[in-house]
Amino acid sequence: MNRYAITVRRWWAVPAALAVLVLICSAIGTSTVPVPSLTRGAGGAQLAYFTPVLVVIAVMYCLERQLHEAETTAVLPVRLLDQGAVVLTALLAHGAGLLVGMDIARNVTLLLGIALLVRRMANEATAAGAGLMFLILNIILGRAIGPNGHSTHAWWAIVLYPSGNMPAWLLAVALFALALPLAFSRTSVSR
Template identity: 65%
Template sequence: MNRYAVGVRRWWAVPAALLLLILVCWTVGASQVPVPSLTGGLSGAQLAYFTPVLVVVTTMYCLDRNLRGAESTAVVPVHLLDTAALVLTVVLAHLAGFLVGMDIARNITVLLALALVTRRLANEATATAAGLLLLLLNLILGRAYDPGGHASPTWWALTLYPAGSLPAWVVALVLFALALAIPGARHRA
């Protein structure tokens, strides 16, 4: 199964994507891009906010690669290998979070959970797009302004919460655990 994980699934691409994420975050730093907000005005978002999509795209690429005949006759269930690789991806993302910010590690966890659920309903491409859509919706609709004019995330905009928000971390980990627990990955002919 080691050869299958490396040669077919290509799980080695996920640590490479995490290294790319670190390099991109260090390169762009605190650079901002303007984002329209439906709650009023034009706000900005750091470019690093979008970097978790790199890891989700790579993870979905790895999950999409398979040999159905080999998987159906394998002694070791491949879904256990995939689950272990997904958990390792989140652990490595949290290690990378010490270098780029723990909010990015939390957002990787949230986007992977969303991607895994979407993948079971549709396909890998849709799962990747769902993560990017969630990030954009959080930016456009997920900010509330207090009477002083300061922006804060609404209760549902999990990706906008600060890195130290314990409720956001708990929700992210629960969502990821639930996404892993959903049985029956969709199989196409």
């Protein structure tokens, strides 16, 4: 099963994506990139907001790689291996969050939860795209100017919340916990 996880599923891509995430976040710091806003918010977003997509794409890449014949005859259900690998990814993202910011770790967990829910109804490519689309919608539509004239975010733009915001953490963890068993159930479309 270890060889299957390394050679077929290629789960080694996820720690590599996390390492790239840490390197990119360390290199760019709080650099911003101009992003259009439809709600008259600030004109730029931190480049680090986009880095969690790297991890989501890596996870969906690994989940997409399958050998149906080998998986149907395996002693240990491969979906349990995949489920464990996704949980380990979220834990490793929180370890990386200690280096780059816990808001990045929260966003990895949130986007993974969204991608896993979409994966249940569609496929892995659509799931990775849904995570990216959610991120872009939060950045474009979720920024606003507060009553004091400073840049703020909309209440629903969870990706933009600071790392210490407890409701954002609870929502991200709840979505991930809900999506995890649903994405790997036997009735899932992608399985």
